[in-house]
Amino acid sequence: MRTILLTGGAGFVGSNLAIRLKSELAGQARVVALDNLKRRGSELNVPRLLKAGVExxxxxxxxxxxxxxxxxxxxxxxxxxxxxVLAGFSGSPRYVVDTNLNGTTNCLELARRYHADFIFLSTSRVYPTAAINGLNFRETGSRFEWTDDQKLPGASSRGLTEEFTLEGNRSLYGATKFCSELLVREYLEMYGLRGVINRCGVISGPWQMGKADQGVVVLWLASHLYGRPLNYIGFGGTGKQVRDALHVDDLYELVRLQLNDPGLHSGQVYNVGGGPQNSFSLLELTEACARVTGKRVPVGTVPENRPADIRCYLTDNSKIFRAAGWAPKKSGEQLLEETARWIRDNQEALRPILGS
Ligand SMILES: NC(=O)c1ccc[n+]([C@@H]2O[C@H](COP(=O)([O-])OP(=O)(O)OC[C@H]3O[C@@H](n4cnc5c(N)ncnc54)[C@H](O)[C@@H]3O)[C@@H](O)[C@H]2O)c1
Structure with a gap:
């Protein structure tokens, strides 16, 4: 029986992938989730993993x-x-570098030993902050929008492609992920391994332990459900900054395709995200959360930008669509409905994590 190891397997993405993989591959694979439970709330995923038969x-x-x-x-x-992206700003970079870079190197060493296939979850934040914020945009009543007249290749109203520049600063998070990407590619080349790099935009869905600096969709929904005030932070405090969001179930479908055909995807780097059709500004997210939860909370304004923040991010999924026919299937509305249902169904267990 083949062993599939998910590091960070008690995290949001890791636990969702592990549980779906175990249920689909049942007798054919041993699925192992390794985690140090550093992320607050990841401990709530351990019983789910065990119940599903994941080690x-x-x-x-x-x-x-x-x-x-x-x-x-x-x-x-x-x-x-x-x-x-804010990790390390108010203190030491040590944990970010040790986990995101040295940790990946250890994972690659294990892959080298057993000649294992490697799927690396990278991030859209490898693209530099200033280059993203320098893109031409227009402002509508509810959002900022990239225009089609861009000076840099790889950017348009449809989002960023893999051709977008990699020159510039990108936060410690983005830098450690980018360094890891380079190492993944070297290991594939030098040791003849198979592997793929997915540069993901915002991912969301049930079992994401959203917090102020990561997991904005869950943070917003949970604040509505638990009645906690919010803030529009940065870019003038108007709430017009935009992200696309990918449902974790759609990411699972992609991982399945890549597991099924590692040769096809090996050595490739893909931008992977919700795309323009699944994008929202914070203002729009507030309205959507009010619709889904039936509640409103006060939203304040902080005009100053947080470090490494970006005005917009949209994924151009064309490359992975051409390669594998993959595109997100779940809508933003479905994402919110399913995530709100999960919070409601687990309201008391989640209160210490999402409600305070
Ligand atoms: N969620 C997103 O929006 C998003 C977007 C782009 C990329 N990604 C990438 O996807 C992956 C999964 O992210 P996520 O959203 O599930 O985050 P998460 O924080 O929910 O999961 C990460 C898990 O890693 C664990 N972890 C941290 N340090 C560890 C260590 N030293 N040893 C073992 N485990 C450790 C944490 O406890 C946590 O359970 C990450 O690599 C992230 O960079 C996520």
Whole structure:
């Protein structure tokens, strides 16, 4: 039986992928989720994993020995990270670098030992902050929008392609993920491994432990459901900054395609996200949350930008669509409905994490 190891397997993405993989592959694969439970709330995913038949290993990607204890692996899906762009700004970069970069190197070492396939969850935040914020945009009543007259290649109203520049600063989070991408590519080339890099935009859905610096959709929904005030922070405080959002179920469909045909995707880098049709500004998200929850909360204004923040991000999924016919299927409305249902169904258990 092949072993699929998901690092960060008790996190939002890792737990959702692990549980779906185990239920689909049942007798054909051992699915192992390794996590050090650094993310607050990830402990709530452990009983879900065990109930689904996923093996949970309490381990740390910073320690190669913890990964080695899993034994022989056929596939590694690297979902462990300190995933906030603000990580390290108010203190030391140590944890971000040790986990996001050295941790990935340890995962690659394990892959090298067993000649395992490697799926790396990278981020749209490898694209530099100033270049993104320098793109031409227009302002409508409810959002900022990129225009089609861009000086840099790889940018249009349809989003960013993989051709967009990689020159410039990108936060410690983005930098550690970008360095990891380089190492993934070197390992594939040097040791003849198969692997793929998915540069994901905002991902969301049930079991995301959204917080002020990461997981905006859940933060917004939970604040409506628990009656907690919010703030429009940055870009003048008007709430017009835009993101696209990908339902974690759609990411799962992509991972399945990549697991089924590792040769086709090996060595590729894909931008992966909700795309323009699944995008929202914070103002629009507030209205959508009020619709879905039937509640309104006060939203204040903080005009100053937070470090490394961006005005807009939209994913151009054309490359992965051409390669595999993959495109997101779940709408933004479905994402909000399903996520709100999850919070309502688990309101008391989630209160200490999402409600305070
Ligand atoms: N959620 C998003 O919007 C998004 C967007 C782009 C990319 N990604 C990437 O997807 C992956 C999964 O992100 P997520 O949203 O599930 O985040 P998450 O914080 O929910 O999950 C990450 C998990 O890694 C664990 N972890 C942290 N440090 C660890 C360590 N040293 N050893 C072992 N485990 C450790 C955490 O406890 C957590 O459970 C990350 O690599 C992230 O960079 C996420």
């Amino acid at each position: 949970y290993v309490h381990g740390d990607v910073r320690q190669l020995a913890d990964l080695e204890a899993v034994g022989e692996v056929g596939v590694i899906i690297d979902c462990s990270a300190e995933p906030s």
